[in-house]
Amino acid sequence: MSDATIDQGATRWAGKSDTEKAQADLNFGNVPPASERDQDDPEVRAGQEARLRHVWAEPKGWRYWSAVNNTEVGLWYTATSFAFMLFAGVLGLMMRVQLSAPDNDFLTASFYNQVYTLHGTVMMFLFAVPIFEAVAIILLPQMLGARDLPFPRLSAFGYWCFLIGGVFVCGSIFFGAAPEGGWFMYPPLTTQERFSPGYGADIWLLGLSFIEVASIAAAVELIVGTLKCRPPGMRLNLMPLYAWYVLVVAGMILFAFPPLIAGDILFELERLFNWPFFDPERGGDPMLWQHLFWIFGHPEVYIVFLPAIALLAMIIPTFARRPIVGYSFIVLAAVGTGFLSFGLWVHHMFATGLPAISLGFFSAASEAVAIPTAVQIFVFLATLLAGRVIYSVPMLFVSGALAIFVIGGLTGVMVALAPFDWQAHDTYFVVAHLHYVLLGGMLFPVVAGIYYYWPMMGGRRLSDKLGKIAFWLMFIGFNTAFLPMHWSGLIGMPRRVWTYPADIGLELPNLISSIGAFVFAAGFVTVVWDVLRPRKGEPYAERNTWNAGTLEWLAEVPDEAWGVRSVPIVSSRYPLWQQKNFIADVDMGRFYMPDAEEGKRETMVTSVLDAEPLQCLRVPGPTFMTFWAAVFLGAVFILATFHLWTLTLMTAVFAVAAILVWLWRGTALQPEKDEKDVGLGLKLPLYKSGPQSVGWWAMFITMTGDATAFVSLVFGYFFYFTVSPVFPPPMMAGEEIGPGLTWPLISLGLFAASWLAAIFARNTNSKGAVGTARLLMGAGVALSLAASAAMLWGPYVTGLIPTVHVYPATVWVLAIWAACHGAVGALMLAYCLARSLAGRMTPTHDIDIVNVALYWHFTAGTAFVTVATIALFPLAV
Amino acid sequence: MAIGNKTRDNLWTLITAPTIWGVHFLLCYGSVAYGCAPNENIFQTIGGFRIFVGGLTVVALAGIGFVFMRALGEWRRNGGRIPHEEDSAEVRERFLEFSTVLLAGLSFIAVIYTALPAAMMVDCR
Known part of the structure; x- marks a missing residue:
């Protein structure tokens, strides 16, 4: 300057x-445009750095908690998941104390039930999955040379949802009110008051449903981040392997979590309103829950495993001092596992009496998934063999992870065979298997990741000495704890028993397991101490301390909030190794976006295949609105747990209001100019709508998840059709059954009209006919509200009572789902109308209505399938 | 963009073969589950469904085979060679083709695995 x-x-x-x-x-x-600046002039650079630093600075004082930047949110997310993990670890130790001796009375049976239920639930839902989101939120932008992810406020919202839901679920145990039904909550044990009194199951369902919102939010963020926020030149074949895994795993979350949400809805309707989805006496079937839970639950194992393996794919090349051998094979493994993992769910249900041929299909897929899983292990081994390995603490944990995981994988191949599984089902053999898989496949790699990435996050290396002690304590402790469980399982010790008698051969293996568990815990506490211990006097680690090749190691020590000094042009897989003078060029701001000329947070959007620059994206800064949105939404779920309906409705209104304020102030902002010089002679637009905008992608991805949940509910309808002798059931003679034809068809017509209104509103608006567009939006609001009302009127007027039988209950649940989508669609159109009237949406700046039209495509599809299922299908059979 | 082949590969062509596996799997499981429900007569034979699964398997294998041959042919004809780490749209295309070949191979094996139970089991036990 x-x-x-x-x-x-x-x-x-x-x-x-x-x-x-x-x-x-x-x-x-x-400030003059970036292309006109002389980057070799230190004064120019100092000005740029001051501006970047100011723009990306974290908020001070109590406002720190309004931060939305990936660095802060990612750190909170990671710390919170580890806190939950330690809590669940203590629960695990309590179980081991109880089981260390026969006929022990350290815990009561009921409290033991709460302890193991929360141990599993917290480890899976509050540690294993969130730690992936947490680490990805920190690492992904760094690896992609991006300043932030495309929706920082969404990440922050997801974090607050996670924290509130997690504290609610964990806190219940201090009131003796925790769920007791095991982490998979099988009905009818958990649906019927006589078996499960109290609020435990509701806390599990509502608390976790709320956290699932956070997972889906993270999935949207990470998919769009990986596909659209890569640095220029980072083609698909040059993407860091971690990004491939993140893409696959986020895609899996999108198809795995919605069935569980659908299951949660049915479950909670049964618990709160006595709708008999899982009650065989009224046509329900508990097996539907098992299907929905495991359609989620098995992919979840891979959702947990793949991101941790992704860390190995980053660590191994660094210490083997060479690029990964077989990049395409890793892509095969990640994508192949992602798909096959959806064909395994019934292997958790081998003992439920399904026909052997059904079991056969799932047994076959469970064996097949071993192929891609093993491929990546061999790729890692090949990379290590082909390189010159440097021994270090992260590598120690990597080798421990591989050893443990392979054992877990082999017992997995055993239990994938139905006849063996019938012997081992629900015994400690399965407990041993799942812990070998999850600790070897997730915890050890994550600890390797902590030792590897801590210098980047904390500025200093962790202690080699403590790391080695921790590793050996953990490795020996783990095997001492879990290897004997194979034995106690084969002797016949069932899972989830709170105690066992003496003299049946279980004392010794259990005592050994308990000792091992404490040794393991001591190792983990050593890691925690190493991370938390004060180290004021120690020097900072040098930048890129392990001499790695990927972009995340551009991070300065101590870290700067701007992410990257300039957005680099990438032309290789390991730019720090393979591109000359790379770090210096980035630091001198010789690449794109070396400045924040207008004082806005910006990051670059590029194309999917070849990462060609498309847009300079303005991302929003700190806000408390996401916090309030999460607080009110959390209150909705928590108050509903205790049946406080008036307060629930009030907080729901507040939650919607908070989300609307957040969207109104922070999204689809009109820039002060159309395009901006981002340096090197490149001008990029500041505003894009339609398929080129990140918002459109987010809507598309969210609605794909939404459609998956809807398909799961429709699956429920056809499941009951398949298992019932006559469905819809013959009711009392002469009475009409089902919602009739008239009202569902009227509703479908109205839905179609609202859909057309949304599309024409979008088209006329972009052609400049703002008045017509506003009229269409207003009409769309009225039409979609009428459509929703007509959808509900059908089952109401034909007298379908959902508590009588599962048939009316499924009809109602589909009708309510469609009606809710109509109501949300009306709200969206009203929002667009308000934006248009306020001048925040114009013919050229039309992100809002374009995305709402996209929403309406999905909603029209939902309405069509609903009506076809509840009104037309019964006529056809 | 000239990348010297007929099909422009992308993320959708990459996942075609495993998607065929997925559809095949669901139809196999769904049809047999429907055929045996409500599973009261466990000795009921399922000949028709086994033929259906067999036909479906032939179709699925043909589809995956086509994806495999298409991608392999284009990869070979255009001089594809691992490790696909150069910085050009051509190499990116070759990379996607090669990964498609690998995924098609895996999907082919997985479809055969899936079909095996139907080849061996005759009733709803």
């Missing part, structure tokens, strides 16, 4: 406060 501009700024701001003066020095809005 020239002296003249500084002087000008200084005079203009004379007499203003210090902050304003500081802002004036930064000269926002008066």
